[in-house]
Amino acid sequence: MVRGVTxxxxxxxxxxxxLWAWLVPTASWSLDITKPTLSERHEQISLAEAAxxxxxxxxDISISRHTKESRLTDIVFEQGKFDPTMSVNGRYLRTVDPLxxxxxxxxxxxxxxxxxxxxxxxxxxxDASTNIVTGxxxxxNYSPARNRVDPGEGFLFNPAWTGGLSFTVTxxxxxxxxxxxxxxxxxxxxxxxxxxxxxxxxxxxxxxALVEQNYWELVYAREHVKVAQAALKAAEELLATNxxxxxxxxxxxxxxxxAEAAVASRVEQVLVAEKTIRxxxxxxxxxxxxxxxxxxxxxxxxPLDAPITYMETLSLEEAIETAIEQxxxxxxxxxxIESSELNKQFARNQLLPTLSFQGTMGLTGLGGDYSESxxxxxxxxxxxxxxxxxxxxxxxxxxxISTYTKRQLEAKNAEISLAxxxxxxxxxxxxxxxxxxxxxKRIETTRSARILAEKQLQTEQERLRVGLSTTRFxxxxxxxxxxxxxxxxxxxxxxxxxxxxxxxxxxxxxxxxHLELS
Numbered sequence: 001m002v003r004g005v006t007x008x009x010x011x012x013x014x015x016x017x018x019l020w021a022w023l024v025p026t027a028s029w030s031l032d033i034t035k036p037t038l039s040e041r042h043e044q045i046s047l048a049e050a051a052x053x054x055x056x057x058x059x060d061i062s063i064s065r066h067t068k069e070s071r072l073t074d075i076v077f078e079q080g081k082f083d084p085t086m087s088v089n090g091r092y093l094r095t096v097d098p099l100x101x102x103x104x105x106x107x108x109x110x111x112x113x114x115x116x117x118x119x120x121x122x123x124x125x126x127d128a129s130t131n132i133v134t135g136x137x138x139x140x141n142y143s144p145a146r147n148r149v150d151p152g153e154g155f156l157f158n159p160a161w162t163g164g165l166s167f168t169v170t171x172x173x174x175x176x177x178x179x180x181x182x183x184x185x186x187x188x189x190x191x192x193x194x195x196x197x198x199x200x201x202x203x204x205x206x207x208x209a210l211v212e213q214n215y216w217e218l219v220y221a222r223e224h225v226k227v228a229q230a231a232l233k234a235a236e237e238l239l240a241t242n243x244x245x246x247x248x249x250x251x252x253x254x255x256x257x258x259a260e261a262a263v264a265s266r267v268e269q270v271l272v273a274e275k276t277i278r279x280x281x282x283x284x285x286x287x288x289x290x291x292x293x294x295x296x297x298x299x300x301x302x303p304l305d306a307p308i309t310y311m312e313t314l315s316l317e318e319a320i321e322t323a324i325e326q327x328x329x330x331x332x333x334x335x336x337i338e339s340s341e342l343n344k345q346f347a348r349n350q351l352l353p354t355l356s357f358q359g360t361m362g363l364t365g366l367g368g369d370y371s372e373s374x375x376x377x378x379x380x381x382x383x384x385x386x387x388x389x390x391x392x393x394x395x396x397x398x399x400x401i402s403t404y405t406k407r408q409l410e411a412k413n414a415e416i417s418l419a420x421x422x423x424x425x426x427x428x429x430x431x432x433x434x435x436x437x438x439x440x441k442r443i444e445t446t447r448s449a450r451i452l453a454e455k456q457l458q459t460e461q462e463r464l465r466v467g468l469s470t471t472r473f474x475x476x477x478x479x480x481x482x483x484x485x486x487x488x489x490x491x492x493x494x495x496x497x498x499x500x501x502x503x504x505x506x507x508x509x510x511x512x513x514h515l516e517l518s
Contacts, residue, residue: 166362
């Protein structure tokens with residue numbers, strides 16, 4: 001009974017092998033799936049070159065750069081509030097009125113009929129004013145005028161030229177008084193520009209870190225294809241050997257089927273690995289932003305840098321101190337505190353009542369022509385001056401009080417945010433250092449596992465040659481070796497990515513490339 005079952009199993013195996021050979025020809029396993037097409041273009045790129053190209057062309061960096069530059073215009077806008085203003089107004093007015101009674105100096109003592117009283121006025125007014133950083137305002141007005149009256153026999157000058165020159169000074173004494181209060185928004189705009197500069201620097205560091213991470217993933221994908229291809233080649237060699245032995249009658253058809261199934265599985269792994277390469281190439285090219293026309297083309301990138309496998313000297317305390325000193329977020333948080341304090345001081349000043357001093361002085365002149373009026377205008381014979389105080393205070397002043405309360409809370413939140421940022425940076429650096437140390441240890445352990453897998457496979461292959469093992473065991477050890485090789489490669493790439501992440505946490509990535517942001 002057992003013999004009959006064995007015969008049926010062998011017949012079934014022969015039929016399956018025949019069908020498999022018909023459906024999946026052996027020649028298909030020898031296809032070179034990595035062979036480039038005619039439309040592909042190959043390009044070699046180093047990590048430093050990728051970093052520089054990303055900084056020059058990356059879209060996110062371009063947006064951040066423009067935002068940074070726009071903050072500089074805010075400073076000019078606030079400074080522009082102290083720019084002087086000048087205005088010139090000219091006017092001509094003629095008035096012809098009917099008179100029913102005498103006008104002194106223009107008509108006689110009695111009127112016998114309605115008399116025309118014709119006045120012609122030419123006025124010019126030149127005004128200039130400017131706000132000063134103490135909160136005051138200085139104004140100047142010059143107003144020459146020409147007046148002609150008809151009839152006007154009784155006037156000293158007809159036409160008559162008059163000239164007026166006046167100066168006005170207004171200076172707050174409580175609310176809005178002082179240089180510090182009136183330059184608050186300039187300082188806030190300057191702080192915002194510095195914050196945006198460090199936001200830009202943070203974005204640069206982020207893009208560089210992304211480039212490095214994608215670069216090493218591309219390295220891993222290309223090396224992993226080689227591992228998959230080596231596994232496929234080993235399975236093909238085993239399949240060829242098994243077929244020869246099967247034809248010689250020293251090996252069963254089942255062993256051939258197992259080898260064929262393994263070859264099919266590893267072809268799939270190579271296909272998936274090749275797709276991963278193209279995906280990683282597209283990811284890296286996106287960060288480099290080659291332009292739409294270039295992006296439509298198929299470009300095969302070949303990394304020139306090899307990952308390092310030696311342990312770099314690490315000091316947790318030095319890494320934390322460097323991060324606290326270099327990280328853009330620290331500077332941003334400090335500037336937010338400074339701006340919050342400035343806004344709080346301004347809001348406190350707005351609680352005060354308005355008390356302003358106003359002084360004015362002027363000179364006037366009169367003459368038969370313009371030059372004569374100018375001479376008398378500046379002679380100092382005719383003048384005016386005055387001074388006064390203006391006081392106002394809104395009852396309740398709830399708007400200013402609520403604004404001051406809000407600014408106090410914002411200042412406290414800014415201080416808390418700085419403490420939170422410092423904590424996050426410290427934790428991030430500690431985790432980054434641990435990751436570097438762990439990934440380096442993974443290199444050592446995965447290397448040992450790969451060496452053992454190679455020895456086990458070699459031993460099992462020797463056992464198969466003398467008939468002490470089976471194809472299934474050899475295939476299992478081939479798979480274990482491919483897995484061990486992939487694990488070692490992954491550990492090496494992860495170690496280099498961990499080093500990149502540590503540099504990002506310390507904000508020293510630019511130093512490694514000897515780059516400076518202007």
